Amino acid sequence: MRCISTVIIGAGQAGLAMSKCLSDRSVTHVVLERGEIAQSWVKDRWDSLRLLTPNWQSRLPGFSYRGPDPDGFMNMPQITDYLRDYAHVIAAPVEEHTTVSSVTPDGNSYLVCTSRGDWICDNVVVASGACAQPRLPQIANAVPTSIAQLSLATYKSPNQVAQGGVLVVGASASGVQIAAELSTTGHSVTLAVGEHIRAPRHYRGRDIQWWLDRTGVLDAAVKDVDDIARARRVPSFQLMGDAGLDAIDLNTLQAMGVAITGRLVGIRHGKAQFSGSLANHCAMSDLKIGRLLEHFDDWAMCVNLPDLQVPRRLPPTCFPSSPHLTADLNNGAFRTIVWATGYSPDFSWLKLPVFDQKDTLIHDQGVVAPGLYVLGLPFMRRRKSALIDGVGGDAQALADHLVANRTKRAA
Amino acid sequence: MTTSTQDKPVSNGVNTEALIGARGVFAEMPQAASFTFRSNCDWVDGSESRNTINGYFGLGEEHIRKQTFVISSDHPAVFSATDRAPTPPEIALSALASCLTGGIAAVAQHRGIQLRKVQAVVEGDMDMRGILGMDPDIRNGFSAVRVTFNIDADASDDDIRALVAQSQKRSTVFDLMTNPTNVHVVVA
Numbered sequence: 386m387r388c389i390s391t392v393i394i395g396a397g398q399a400g401l402a403m404s405k406c407l408s409d410r411s412v413t414h415v416v417l418e419r420g421e422i423a424q425s426w427v428k429d430r431w432d433s434l435r436l437l438t439p440n441w442q443s444r445l446p447g448f449s450y451r452g453p454d455p456d457g458f459m460n461m462p463q464i465t466d467y468l469r470d471y472a473h474v475i476a477a478p479v480e481e482h483t484t485v486s487s488v489t490p491d492g493n494s495y496l497v498c499t500s501r502g503d504w505i506c507d508n509v510v511v512a513s514g515a516c517a518q519p520r521l522p523q524i525a526n527a528v529p530t531s532i533a534q535l536s537l538a539t540y541k542s543p544n545q546v547a548q549g550g551v552l553v554v555g556a557s558a559s560g561v562q563i564a565a566e567l568s569t570t571g572h573s574v575t576l577a578v579g580e581h582i583r584a585p586r587h588y589r590g591r592d593i594q595w596w597l598d599r600t601g602v603l604d605a606a607v608k609d610v611d612d613i614a615r616a617r618r619v620p621s622f623q624l625m626g627d628a629g630l631d632a633i634d635l636n637t638l639q640a641m642g643v644a645i646t647g648r649l650v651g652i653r654h655g656k657a658q659f660s661g662s663l664a665n666h667c668a669m670s671d672l673k674i675g676r677l678l679e680h681f682d683d684w685a686m687c688v689n690l691p692d693l694q695v696p697r698r699l700p701p702t703c704f705p706s707s708p709h710l711t712a713d714l715n716n717g718a719f720r721t722i723v724w725a726t727g728y729s730p731d732f733s734w735l736k737l738p739v740f741d742q743k744d745t746l747i748h749d750q751g752v753v754a755p756g757l758y759v760l761g762l763p764f765m766r767r768r769k770s771a772l773i774d775g776v777g778g779d780a781q782a783l784a785d786h787l788v789a790n791r792t793k794r795a796a
Numbered sequence: 797m798t799t800s801t802q803d804k805p806v807s808n809g810v811n812t813e814a815l816i817g818a819r820g821v822f823a824e825m826p827q828a829a830s831f832t833f834r835s836n837c838d839w840v841d842g843s844e845s846r847n848t849i850n851g852y853f854g855l856g857e858e859h860i861r862k863q864t865f866v867i868s869s870d871h872p873a874v875f876s877a878t879d880r881a882p883t884p885p886e887i888a889l890s891a892l893a894s895c896l897t898g899g900i901a902a903v904a905q906h907r908g909i910q911l912r913k914v915q916a917v918v919e920g921d922m923d924m925r926g927i928l929g930m931d932p933d934i935r936n937g938f939s940a941v942r943v944t945f946n947i948d949a950d951a952s953d954d955d956i957r958a959l960v961a962q963s964q965k966r967s968t969v970f971d972l973m974t975n976p977t978n979v980h981v982v983v984a
Binding site: 647650651653658660661662665668669672675676707742 | 826939940941954957958961962964965970973974975976
């Protein structure tokens with residue numbers, strides 16, 4: 386049994402940023418990592434994935450991109466190297482290959498049990514990630530056994546997908562990227578589309594992330610939105626980390642030969658059922674991105690920004706007038722389903738009454754309980770909380786909170 | 797990023813505060829959010845039937861209204877019926893229109909948009925060979941439903957489109973028509 390002020394669980398960008406912030410405040414701590422530093426980026430993602438944010442936007446406390454290509458997008462080995470460099474530069478006290486099995490209260494302290502011994506600590510920072518496991522809908526259980534199923538954790542590349550029909554479920558960043566590469570490799574792809582938001586890679590000559598960053602959209606705080614629960618559920622933009630690509634939206638995909646249909650809502654007697662709400666989901670996506678681009682224009686006018694290209698609105702999303710409402714999963718037309726239905730965190734080892742009825746972690750801007758913190762969740766304190774670029778600000782705020790309350794708790 | 801708001805108070809006859817209050821109550825007590833609606837239907841004659849609608853369950857208890865509502869249904873003369881009331885699918889179309897229209901009023905109120913006129917035309921296409929059992933590839937239900945709104949409001953075109961979109965997103969009947977539902981029919 387070892388005693389320490391603070392245990393950070395997870396050595397990704399969130400855990401490392403917190404480590405740096407605690408070191409800066411002379412708080413002794415250890416970072417426990419079940420595998421290796423930043424391993425999820427390589428092990429639990431698909432091969433072609435690159436960050437959706439440009440290199441310049443991977444700013445962390447005391448660290449930023451210094452390479453030759455600030456406008457490029459890191460692939461998974463590159464982001465892993467980047468974070469390992471960060472861990473090295475900040476001398477993060479990481480203990481790798483240490484899996485946390487439970488966190489339980491122990492008086493005013495916490496007991497952290499791991500595969501390599503136990504810790505007693507005053508504070509726990511949960512930095513195990515918002516994307517620890519793929520989120521699958523219940524209906525995945527109703528898929529006929531003849532269909533191969535892949536999730537965002539098991540899908541790696543088109544090579545592992547049998548030739549023939551593929552149903553990709555979900556049309557946010559992951560779904561559109563996977564649908565595109567499967568289509569390029571000769572698969573017959575149908576994309577089931579629910580709520581989504583299209584986004585151009587560039588607008589008026591600048592990367593969309595530049596706009597989101599400079600206009601302050603990403604800085605929006607919890608108090609700035611009227612429905613934080615909804616803001617936390619907003620899906621990722623239909624984007625891909627490729628500066629050469631104008632857009633990877635439903636129009637792009639359909640031009641590539643991908644068929645689109647509504648949200649997958651049921652599987653009955655081996656038949657997939659799709660919602661008839663595709664038209665509205667496309668309309669909402671067009672309206673949302675229209676408002677965002679208009680907001681950018683207003684801001685550019687306000688700050689009188691020179692050298693911008695003229696605004697060009699996106700053509701409306703095209704969709705079939707009668708998309709298929711059902712698909713037979715037993716007739717061989719589909720051989721594979723890829724569930725691109727998002728990720729969820731895994732807090733199963735957190736043995737504390739800190740979850741709501743839907744098993745969602747309850748927290749107030751990252752403060753879960755006295756001495757218990759979480760980092761890296763969507764819109765945790767700000768819209769950018771789940772981005773590499775946003776976790777640093779949150780870590781600083783929570784480190785300040787931790788230090789301020791440490792004295793209080795000790796007294 | 798923000799929806800339009802006005803200085804002038806907006807009145808669409810919707811009590812937004814009550815709806816927001818209900819969200820607060822249901823967040824605390826999810827079981828209170830469980831409602832059951834019902835309709836009692838009596839066969840009259842031929843294809844005519846009459847629904848009476850009154851009681852419903854919600855907020856943990858049974859509610860009785862002051863007034864019982866009646867919705868009758870029949871089939872038109874081309875089906876050799878008495879044509880004393882709209883057909884069930886027409887009632888379904890009217891339910892969709894009313895659901896979306898009420899939603900538009902509520903969303904407009906919440907967004908500070910004053911409505912002056914909201915009109916909807918709803919059309920549903922049906923191939924009668926479906927219900928006559930002539931072709932298993934033709935469904936009984938609508939092959940397509942179209943709703944056209946004509947809205948006069950203190951808002952831009954895009955804000956009005958956003959109202960209509962949000963109303964669809966939160967509409968019961970839109971959900972019923974676009975998504976499957978488990979329906980259990982038993983003989984008592």
